[in-house]
Amino acid sequence: MGTYEKEQERLQCLLQECLSDEDNNKFFEPDGTSDEYEPESSEDFDSDLSYYDNQPPNKKNKVTKNFTSGVQHDDNDGLGPSTSTGITTHLQPFDTEQHIYKAIESVIRQMDSLSSSDEEENQNTNDCDYQWETVTGSHLKKISFNENSTGFRAELYETMYNKTPYDFYKLFVNDDIINLIVTETNRYAAQRIAKNVHPNARVKSWKPTNAEEIEKLLGTILWMGVCPYPQLQNYWLKDKIYNNYIRNIISRNRFQLLLQMLHFSDNSILSNDRLQKLTPLLDKLKDSFQDPITPSENVFIDETLVPFRGRLKFLQYIKNKRHKFGIKMFKLCLEKGYTYNFSVYCGKSKDEQMSVPSKIVLDLMGNLLDSGRTVYTDNWYTSVSLATELLKRDSVAAECKEGIVVQKWRDKREVLCLSTKHTDEMVNVPKRGQSISKPKIILEYNKCKAFIDLSDQVKAYNTSLRRSLKWYRKLALELLTGTSLVNAHSAHQEIANEKMSITKYREEVIKELLKDREDSILKNVVPEQPAHVLENVGRTNRRRCTTCYANMSKQLGSKEAARKTAQSSLKCSECNKHYCLSCFF
Incomplete structure (x- = not known):
């Protein structure tokens, strides 16, 4: 043989x-x-x-x-x-x-x-x-791609080429979204106050917010991602080691109260939708993501996980992820990590006629069907039935006659x-x-898989997410300070004259969000210290020197400082505190 x-x-x-x-x-x-x-x-x-x-x-x-x-x-x-x-x-x-x-x-x-x-x-x-x-x-x-022009709209190159990073961020988190947050946050606070809350509850001190304050809130959250501290209260400590200028922007109590009241929909409207608390915000964000750009021929669909470990009916556990517990989101990504569309997984509906993966692909593709585009997905979505359905919609997904x-x-x-x-x-x-x-086929898959990998990688830099947030607030802040910022950076890199890294871009956006406006309601958060005006109140009205007592307390303790601190008859008529001459000068 x-x-x-x-x-x-x-x-x-x-x-x-x-x-x-x-x-x-x-x-x-x-x-x-x-x-x-x-x-x-x-x-x-x-x-x-x-x-x-x-x-x-x-x-x-x-x-x-x-x-x-x-x-x-x-x-x-x-x-x-x-x-x-x-x-x-x-x-x-x-x-x-x-x-x-x-x-x-x-x-x-x-x-x-x-x-x-x-x-x-x-x-x-x-x-x-x-x-x-x-x-x-x-x-x-034979399916041909029939879009004449792809990428960002032509008019954006004419109007946005010399704009700031903040202007690009406002393309996605626009005034409609900010006004929605203002309206629903004030509405929710009024509903809370109307209930029989404790007389000393923090919500009793609520004052209606406005668009500028919400932007300052987002800017503060972004800043916390750039400058991470161990605990939230550390951002307002007066200790020199922290160098917190954020105290001049917003007080700690106001920041925590805003986070507590932050809302995105009307609670009085009853619905069976599990995403009821986020639906208005999600719809507006999807519109702002899709409006500036026309996707190219190749798109990629995959899932990402927003970390969360609280109680939630549709909480997901994925053992091979870095964060194993969280809220699953499906994203349709384009080149350079741009998120064009997304959806939140809330479990399978009982009346669905097709499998969840197939439905997710068709829903995310939406208006991109019937245009000759190629959609790349991973194993969770793959099926012959989905491929057949996409062929019917002129979307490319052992050779058979079909x-x-x-x-x-x-x-x-x-x-x-x-x-x-x-x-x-x-x-x-x-x-x-x-x-x-x-x-x-594998080479082209790997090339498109990089779309969502880049999106998740850039979004993870200087993340602002923290524990102890309710699930809908955490998901909303992930979209507002994570996905939206990555999309804005992608648009800025493509259109603007000046190119910059994602960290530098984030810093520039933070500066604009925290900038004082003329109608600011926050300017009296930390008033300037007035000049001291000393007067002699006599020997009988002497008191301990405020500065000497504070310095000695740190060294010897309060009891020893009270015994050893010298008393002074000089009192400031503005702050009603006593000072010795050496401390005053």
């Missing part, structure tokens, strides 16, 4: 070993769990999106899969060595051609069964109706991709002085 025949026999035995028993196939056997990708280093990965390493032999290997350059991994080495650079669904059939196609159909069925990590999601899709063939690209639907391609590639581990745009094309890329072959 010649070398060629031996090689054919070896490959055929290898393939039969992989596909002989579908029940024992570890590559695509779900374990009922959900894991989410989170990059653990900045290094470009090869198989690229897997973090499953060295699974115990007594446990089933975890499987992930990704959509439209979505990637599926497992760590099983059952295929053994291979002379090719990767194994894909377009292998040429041997005598077991029918067996191969049945196995491919089984893979697709199980991909749909893994389309959601939530146990309540179970969508029955009859994928056996798909006829899978060798990849040629002939069945791919125009869906499945490709399996092996580098360090197995990678399973599903796409309605790409073929099985392989490209050579340089790595450590040599050239390696990788599927084009």
Whole structure:
């Protein structure tokens, strides 16, 4: 038997070993769990999106899969060595051609069964109706991107090129949003005061707020991210070690009262919506995010977690995240980390006709459907049913006649991709002085995955989030001081003449937000100290020198200071305190 025949026999035995028993196939056997990708280093990965390493032999290997350059991994080495650079669904059939196609159909069925990590999601899709063939690209639907101009609106380049960082921030947190916060905060405070609260309650001292004070509140919160202190009260300490000029902007009691009253909707309007307390704000923010820009051809959808550990019905736990507990948000991101659309996950609705991942993708795409755009997602959203639905809307998401391609590639581990745009094309890329072959679908996925990674990375710098906030306030402040600021910085970098880092940009916005206006209601927070005017009140009315007593108390204690401090007959007629001549001069 010649070398060629031996090689054919070896490959055929290898393939039969992989596909002989579908029940024992570890590559695509779900374990009922959900894991989410989170990059653990900045290094470009090869198989690229897997973090499953060295699974115990007594446990089933975890499987992930990704959509439209979505990637599926497992760590099983059952295929053994291979002379090719990767194994894909377009292998040429041997005598077991029918067996191969049945196995491919089984893979697709199980991909749909893994389309959601939530146990309540179970969508029955009859994928056996798909006829899978060798990849040629002939069945791919030709969808052209039909947007004439993308990026920020042309008029912004004319009107905003010489504007300040604060002006760009106001593009997203505009006057409508500030006025909404002012109205609802004052309304909520009035509702609280109308209740039978304790006579000495802090809310009794409430004075209606205005737009300038809300901006100062946001500026103070941003400043706290740039200058983090151990506790909130440290920002108002008079100790020189803290150097707190924020005391001249807003008092501690007023700041805490504003945080306590901060509101974004009318509590008197009853609703079954779990996001009732945030809906007006979320709608306005979405409009401000989408109005200045037209997305390019490629967009990316993924989730992010806002840290929160309080009581909440839709609180999420993701063990592989840095912050394991929190509120899950889904974001549609563009180039340079710009967040175009977002939604908050509140659990599955009972009347939904499709799986949660599919519904999220279609909702976030919204008006971007029917335009030829390519949406990239990770394993949680990937399913043949979603790919079919996107094909109906002219959105690109073993080739079948319906125009869906499945490709399996092996580098360090197995990678399973599903796409309605790409073929099985392989490209050579340089790595450590040599050239390696990788599927084009994976390269393009990694490029677009950087959209949301950049957004989360920049947002994490100098974060202002703190504990002890109610969930809706924490989520709102994350959007107002995090996502909005990143979008504003992205617009500033693209349009403005002066380029700056995100930290420098944040500092410039803080300066403008904390700047005093003529109609400020905060100017009397810390009054200037008047000049002392001393008068002699006589020996019988002597009292301890205020300055001497304070200095001696720090050194000897109050009792010893009271005994040793000299008394003075000089009293200030303005502040009614006694001073000795040495302290006065």
